[in-house]
Amino acid sequence: MKNYGTATEAAISSVVTACERYGARSIIAMAGVPGTGKSFAASIAAQRFSGEPLLVREIQFHQSFSYEEFIEGLRIDNTSGVSVVPGVFLDWNQRALDDPDRRYVLLIEEFTRANLSSVLGELMTYLEHRDRPFISVYSRRPIYVAKNLTIVATYNPTDRTAIEMDGALIRRLRIVRFRPSGEQLSEMLGNKVPDNVKLKLQEIFSKCAQRFGEDYEHLMPFGHGVFAEVQAEAPDLHLLWKERIEHLLRRPLVEPHPFTDVIEELYPWRASPDFKM
Structure with a gap:
């Protein structure tokens, strides 16, 4: 098993532990601003928890994702008739029911981008109470949620849809926080x-954490993952500023991000592609 460094391994292990303790009753939700390594850690943790990559299925929610895609829906079949087709969840759930001795994982990226109350439907209750069946909307058959199926999700807590999550859903989440991390940055590079x-890049995160306190975790405009593609100091760090970071801080007709002055002061590569420490 590959080791990704102390800080990164700790993040992965926190997800695996949450799956082992709470995955039979709750959604294991990984919350963090973009670039905090949620997707990377979620994928590795899901594979370690299941013990087999083929037992992990990954999907991504979006604004038009529907109950019919996730649970079950109606489709026109080859005879031009209408038939009931299981969605992603029911298909993966059935595989878990048929194979009770192994752990199955459904990994949902961008969890809060969908209309969650609508998409999840009956699962809001029956993920927690797996000894009780629910009756599906279209096939009208009783369905049990497999006890060996764990749902892992990632989301950005500053997305409007995440802020609007209702209490009923939050009660069914086990939230593992992912902060921008200077330690993981060093291991990644x-x-x-x-x-x-x-050290200079780490200083950006440490100084923002000191300056902005509790707001740092939720309002930092990017995580350490924004530097993942850096291969050399010059010109990569200058191009990264011009092509990505600058646009996260300053947008036309919008007030600059509140961390802008601090980050600009701590990022010396923004002025010239030839700058070197």
């Missing part, structure tokens, strides 16, 4: 850049 460059 490895020897691709000199140590003094890594």
Whole structure:
């Protein structure tokens, strides 16, 4: 099993532990701003928890994702008739029911982008009470949620849809927080850049955490993952600023991000593609 470094392994292990303790009753939800390694850690943790990559199914929610796609819906068949077709969840749930000795995982990216109350439907109750069946809307058959099926989800807590989550759903989540991490940044970059460059990048996160306190975790405009593609100090860090970071801080007709002045002061590569520490 590959080791990703102390801080990264700790993040992965926190998800695996949550799955083991609470996955039979709750959705294991990983919350963090973009670039905090949620998707990476979720994928690794899901595979470790299940013990087999083929027992993990990954999907992504979006604004038009529906109950019919997730639970079950009506489709026109080859005879031009209408038939009931299981959605992603019922299909994966049935595989888990047929194979009770192994752990199955459904990994949902961008969890809060969908209309969750509508998409999840009866699961809002029956994920928690798996000894009781629910009656599906279209096939009208009793369905049990498999005890060996765990749902893992990722989301950005600052998305409007996440802020609007109701209490009934939040009660069914086990939320594992993912913060921007200087330690994970160092492990991610490895020897691709000199140590003094890594220290300077880490300083961006540490100074923002000191300056903005509790707001740091939820309002930091990017996580350490924004530097994942950096291969060399120059010109990569300058191009990253011009092509990505600057646009996260300053947008036309919108007030600058509240962290902008601090980040600009701590990012010396923004001025020139030839700058080196």
